[in-house]
Amino acid sequence: MAKALLEVSNLNAWYGESHVLHGVNMTVGEGETITILGRNGVGKTTTLRTIMGIIRQRKGEIRFAGKDMLGVALHRTAHAGLGFVPEERGIFSTLTVEENLLLPPVVAEGGMPLEEIYALFPNLKERRGSPGTKLSGGEQQMLAMARILRTGVRLLILDEPTEGLAPVIVQRIGEVLKTLKQRGMTVLLVEQNFRFASRIADRFYLMDHGQMVSEFPVGELPQRMDMLNKVLGV
Amino acid sequence: MTMIFGIPLQAFLGQLLIGLINGSFYALLSLGLAVIFGLLRVINFAHGAQYMLGAFVAMLMLQYLGINYWFALVLAPLVVGLFGAIIERTMLSRLYDLDPLYGLLFTFGLALTIEGTFRYFYGSSGQPYNVPAALAGGTNLGFMFLPIYRGWVVVISLIACIGTWLLIEKTKLGAYLRAATENPTLVQAFGVNVPLLLTLTYGLGAALAAFAGVLAAPVYQVSPLMGSNIIIVVFAVVVVGGMGSIMGAILTGYMLGIAEGLTKVFYPEASNIVIFVIMAIVLLIRPAGLFGRDA
Numbered sequence: 362m363a364k365a366l367l368e369v370s371n372l373n374a375w376y377g378e379s380h381v382l383h384g385v386n387m388t389v390g391e392g393e394t395i396t397i398l399g400r401n402g403v404g405k406t407t408t409l410r411t412i413m414g415i416i417r418q419r420k421g422e423i424r425f426a427g428k429d430m431l432g433v434a435l436h437r438t439a440h441a442g443l444g445f446v447p448e449e450r451g452i453f454s455t456l457t458v459e460e461n462l463l464l465p466p467v468v469a470e471g472g473m474p475l476e477e478i479y480a481l482f483p484n485l486k487e488r489r490g491s492p493g494t495k496l497s498g499g500e501q502q503m504l505a506m507a508r509i510l511r512t513g514v515r516l517l518i519l520d521e522p523t524e525g526l527a528p529v530i531v532q533r534i535g536e537v538l539k540t541l542k543q544r545g546m547t548v549l550l551v552e553q554n555f556r557f558a559s560r561i562a563d564r565f566y567l568m569d570h571g572q573m574v575s576e577f578p579v580g581e582l583p584q585r586m587d588m589l590n591k592v593l594g595v
Numbered sequence: 596m597t598m599i600f601g602i603p604l605q606a607f608l609g610q611l612l613i614g615l616i617n618g619s620f621y622a623l624l625s626l627g628l629a630v631i632f633g634l635l636r637v638i639n640f641a642h643g644a645q646y647m648l649g650a651f652v653a654m655l656m657l658q659y660l661g662i663n664y665w666f667a668l669v670l671a672p673l674v675v676g677l678f679g680a681i682i683e684r685t686m687l688s689r690l691y692d693l694d695p696l697y698g699l700l701f702t703f704g705l706a707l708t709i710e711g712t713f714r715y716f717y718g719s720s721g722q723p724y725n726v727p728a729a730l731a732g733g734t735n736l737g738f739m740f741l742p743i744y745r746g747w748v749v750v751i752s753l754i755a756c757i758g759t760w761l762l763i764e765k766t767k768l769g770a771y772l773r774a775a776t777e778n779p780t781l782v783q784a785f786g787v788n789v790p791l792l793l794t795l796t797y798g799l800g801a802a803l804a805a806f807a808g809v810l811a812a813p814v815y816q817v818s819p820l821m822g823s824n825i826i827i828v829v830f831a832v833v834v835v836g837g838m839g840s841i842m843g844a845i846l847t848g849y850m851l852g853i854a855e856g857l858t859k860v861f862y863p864e865a866s867n868i869v870i871f872v873i874m875a876i877v878l879l880i881r882p883a884g885l886f887g888r889d890a
Contacts, residue, residue: 415780437786439786445785447781453773456770456774463767464782464785465786
């Protein structure tokens, strides 16, 4: 495995009184694409939001590029190199497509220039003047990813990028993620769509009851299918 | 004599001008309230006090430091804006996680404290502030007599309103502000310092109120109560326009100012209540306000 970019150990998190993450351990290597699998409600989204610093009631250890992230304020997290695409996509309705695209501040060099983003997502260029939420679901997902690519972050955190999207769009997102991988981007995603995940991920974590219960490389996916189908209840 | 709707044209135009001037103040004040409410979700009851502070700072700067109107027009909003920013950073920001009522109660208490303090030192009666020499006198437009200062108030407040609107709708800072109004957590996760944005916004709202206060000083008298007199009407304006809509606040301010002025011509007895009657009707028909989106 490549050098670890993100190391999470014994991570606990709470929503008010309720304890939702019970000691999550995981590592994401530089340039890897990691997918977290698991049933609804086991804490996948919470894991991403806790790593990102959106959930502040947390204990344990999160190291990013060797730096301890637990004491870092939410508005400094992105500057450390983490970019987040939320499940609900978070496209702003009072901003145009281009304003949405240019909203996240550039945090490091090496981000994708605007022309390149428009080349990768021609739809966004065509519709750059319309309100962000007038785009279709697929276009909004593209926009949510594109605006993070501009910022030069090293780790892209994606929460269910294919949820509710047509197969042709899902395929398109897969291509984009492969392109990003070739460019050396590290990706951590939560995904319910197995087939999609198996095409892009290097390794999988399986989550249950607020913990990682197993971890395996993409090559072991076929032999684990029975177990996964049972655990995930697909 | 020319008549319009059975009213002498001069009386009509005179009241239209008064309506426009009042409307200018309503627009500037409700604009600040709308900006603050949009992002901070705080109903800023101290807005009238900040308007009064603007007028007082201008008057005191003239009395003690000899700073004239033109410098006061820039300096007083800066002073009051900074004061607002300090209040937000040290006190108001601690209330965001609580029920919105706490923000309302806090700013209400703040307004009472500021106004009480000024009443203690300066009494309730108004003090004059002279129209700057360059804007003194009036001009005969042929159909009516226009005091130059009043014309200036209408023009400069329109410029200030449009400037603020452009700042919010067309700049990067404005994009942060609009985005943070929709989803502050995500904007913060993108690396924008949202707490600082909140402080700046409150400061901007307070500065706008103070700017209106300086403009008002030569028109009305400078008195500790000038803010509480106007703020009730301004709240009605915001309700009619719809909370959180920037352009709505501006347009409604002018519209209601003019409606009030014209009522003085046609049915003077109702001029003090016409805005509240309009508010009641709007609340019945469109509870979100004329320009508001349903929350």
